[in-house]
Amino acid sequence: MPARRRLRFHGRIAGVGSSSGVRIVVGRWHDSPLGSFGDAMVEEPDGHRVLVAPDESVAEFIAATYVFDEVRLESITVTGADPHWQVRSESLHLDLGVGGRTALGRLLRLVPRRLSTAPWWCALTDPIARVVLRGVRTRGDTGERREWYGATDHHAIDSAAGTWMGTDLGALARVEPPPRFGFSSTPPRPSVTEVTTTVEVEAT
Template sequence: MADRVRFDGWILGLGTTSGTRLVVGHWPRSPLGAVSDVMVERPDGHRVLLAATPELAEFVADTYSFDEVRVVDVQVGRVAGHWVVDAEPLALRVRVGRRPALGWLLRTVPSPLARTPAWVGLLDPVARLAMGVRTRGSAGNGRTEWYGVQDLHALRSASATWDGADLGGLADVRPPVRFGFGSVPPTPSVVRVTTTIALSTAV
């Protein structure tokens, strides 16, 4: 694998009224092919990774922190403003809303520039102040990550079950999830993103 790799796709983050927080990564283009994963933090703080392949599970677990890792069939569908995620034991249905002002602002940046680590590094202090999130930081095993966000939509509604039990309605991502150096925005949202990962401390 190259010294730097890119995962290109979407990150969907939301909370539920039961206290479970969910982060879905849907990556049509990645060094591991078209893959998807779900990071789950339960109300008691237990962190679970649901990954579509053993290779993806190993890579993500080497980059982030979990208490439990499961390789399951992760299916993600995107149709007419809706996301459908099936990843046993999770079933998630999400309705996507409007693009807020920040989403329109992100779209003004040309995608080739928005994806570059140098640009993402410049935005990191702004993202911390404006949204309480990080766009650049140190991950596990000496890795460094850059999140090149290119678009953002708010979520309007969601329904989710875990092992058949209802997780409740849509809620903010509070407290923040604790998988890595940064969380997703506190407001439920889906972002178009290119994640660049340096696989060593030499960046």
């Protein structure tokens, strides 16, 4: 069996829907093997799935786990502090209003971080996440790599406004239907999740 190694990504994931039917998942990674970066996964109303990534290395890494119909390499920034986020790229302009901690967030804060981000704990909580948060998984296996998602906090998103490809997104809406990027989706309620993602890949 090939040797394996584990990589850890620390950051926050924002998921929002819109009245236009566009659903967006924004990654804001402050500490990772690829450095600090932002990315966006966008599913259009007709099901067309687009990855917006800052460079080829980030795009290749994400696309090895998730499925897209199109990849756009664009300078993308995710800036601002709660309660105001600004996401900017050539294709995507998005302003998010982050609200208070949810009941789920309060529960997550009760679990020690070392425990909540451990892969074995993520595997244990996966059946619960499947029931409580439709479409959400805390572990996945593509055959070539395995991933575990250790959530440590959760906040509601109260507002969202912006444009995708120059077209107004409309009002904030639930993230429905769930985006089809891979084995896990974002919760139906627009929200920000603080997460540590562990990715197991072949050692090189």
